[in-house]
Amino acid sequence: MNLTDLGYTDQIEATRKELQLEQFGIGRIVAEHKERYIVRTADGEYEAEITGNMRFTAQGREDFPAVGDWVALTPYDADFAIIHQILPRSSVLKRQAVSHSGEVQIIAANIDYAFLVQAVDRDFNLNRLERYLTICYSSNVSPIIVLTKTDLIDEQRITEIQDSITHRIKEVPVLAISNETHDGYEALNNVIEKGKTYCLLGSSGVGKSTLLNNLSGQNRMKTDVISESTHKGRHVTSHRELTILENGGILIDNPGMREVGIADTASGLETTFDEIISLAQQCRFKDCTHTTEAGCAILEAVEKGEIDEQAYENYMKMEREKSHFESTVAERRKRDKQFGKFLKNYKKKDIKNREK
Numbered sequence: 153m154n155l156t157d158l159g160y161t162d163q164i165e166a167t168r169k170e171l172q173l174e175q176f177g178i179g180r181i182v183a184e185h186k187e188r189y190i191v192r193t194a195d196g197e198y199e200a201e202i203t204g205n206m207r208f209t210a211q212g213r214e215d216f217p218a219v220g221d222w223v224a225l226t227p228y229d230a231d232f233a234i235i236h237q238i239l240p241r242s243s244v245l246k247r248q249a250v251s252h253s254g255e256v257q258i259i260a261a262n263i264d265y266a267f268l269v270q271a272v273d274r275d276f277n278l279n280r281l282e283r284y285l286t287i288c289y290s291s292n293v294s295p296i297i298v299l300t301k302t303d304l305i306d307e308q309r310i311t312e313i314q315d316s317i318t319h320r321i322k323e324v325p326v327l328a329i330s331n332e333t334h335d336g337y338e339a340l341n342n343v344i345e346k347g348k349t350y351c352l353l354g355s356s357g358v359g360k361s362t363l364l365n366n367l368s369g370q371n372r373m374k375t376d377v378i379s380e381s382t383h384k385g386r387h388v389t390s391h392r393e394l395t396i397l398e399n400g401g402i403l404i405d406n407p408g409m410r411e412v413g414i415a416d417t418a419s420g421l422e423t424t425f426d427e428i429i430s431l432a433q434q435c436r437f438k439d440c441t442h443t444t445e446a447g448c449a450i451l452e453a454v455e456k457g458e459i460d461e462q463a464y465e466n467y468m469k470m471e472r473e474k475s476h477f478e479s480t481v482a483e484r485r486k487r488d489k490q491f492g493k494f495l496k497n498y499k500k501k502d503i504k505n506r507e508k
């Protein structure tokens with residue numbers, strides 16, 4: 153295994169030199185679990201932890217390594233290393249949904265392409281596809297649309313679906329495959345470039361795992377063996393979230409990927425959301441909360457049965473979560489700022505006291 157196989161490029165090497173990190177080893181994070189990491193390097197895998205200094209100066213989740221990150225490290229013994237620094241990321245995939253603390257969660261870093269996977273039989277939905285596209289563009293990841301389960305519908309229907317996509321979404325490659333018959337795999341394999349990093353985004357059951365298994369062949373089994381290394385009794389996750397595919401592409405797949413597009417709800421809900429959002433413009437008051445106001449177009453539509461009550465509830469829930477998320481982030485920033493000031497003053501005082 154060399155670093156190029158893991159996706160290392162001249163550009164990353166240049167950055168490493170620029171940051172004067174040459175005295176350290178270099179590796180890529182292939183698994184993460186509660187601030188324990190598995191890092192793959194040219195000499196093999198290490199369990200790793202970050203330095204105390206890194207933890208102390210971290211301002212948020214973004215300052216901790218994520219799967220896909222390149223890190224500067226020092227081997228400590230045969231299977232344990234200390235991570236000193238994260239190299240600048242070319243892309244960051246974040247969780248869109250809200251965590252308890254309102255903190256942003258990083259799912260993976262340095263992804264070049266995302267396969268947006270939808271099954272042609274029941275899952276296909278243009279609105280959802282657009283939502284994933286938005287996520288890609290805001291994360292600096294290039295999208296590739298992959299339609300699966302083409303064996304379940306006829307040729308003509310496949311063409312119709314492809315046309316409906318290209319009509320609305322321009323300049324994004326669209327591939328159609330079957331994981332059963334392997335139809336379309338040749339085109340897919342041609343799209344995947346050696347040394348580039350990919351991820352799979354899509355609803356549950358569309359065939360992501362099957363696709364990953366088919367593409368990884370023997371490699372997945374090799375890299376997925378249970379870790380023997382339990383340095384000083386530590387136990388780290390054994391499941392590698394970064395797989396090198398048979399054709400040289402690199403694929404990141406982890407549980408967080410499943411939450412990227414906000415939990416998928418009953419089919420057709422997104423379309424209903426579109427309706428609700430456009431109705432909101434007809435509410436009498438501009439700042440209508442759509443809860444009790446007279447002249448609320450949404451409430452009226454629910455009353456008349458034009459909009460499903462469940463869809464309305466879901467919409468309101470999502471809006472609440474969104475505003476809660478925004479306010480907690482704002483509060484957190486304020487808190488951090490205050491704490492920063494406090495620390496600064498504290499240090500000043502401390503120095504003064506010592507000078508006395």
Ligand SMILES: Nc1nc2c(ncn2[C@@H]2O[C@H](COP(=O)(O)OP(=O)(O)OP(=O)(O)O)[C@@H](O)[C@H]2O)c(=O)[nH]1
Binds near residue numbers: 300355356357360362
């Ligand atoms: N007919 C057909 N079935 C498929 C195809 N791809 C996957 N399946 C089946 O669909 C089911 C779900 O496939 P998975 O690969 O587990 O789907 P997934 O996207 O990984 O689902 P999650 O793990 O829930 O995210 C399985 O029973 C597969 O055998 C396909 O191209 N054609």
Ligand SMILES: [Zn+2]
Binds near residue numbers: 447
């Ligand atoms: Zn309203």
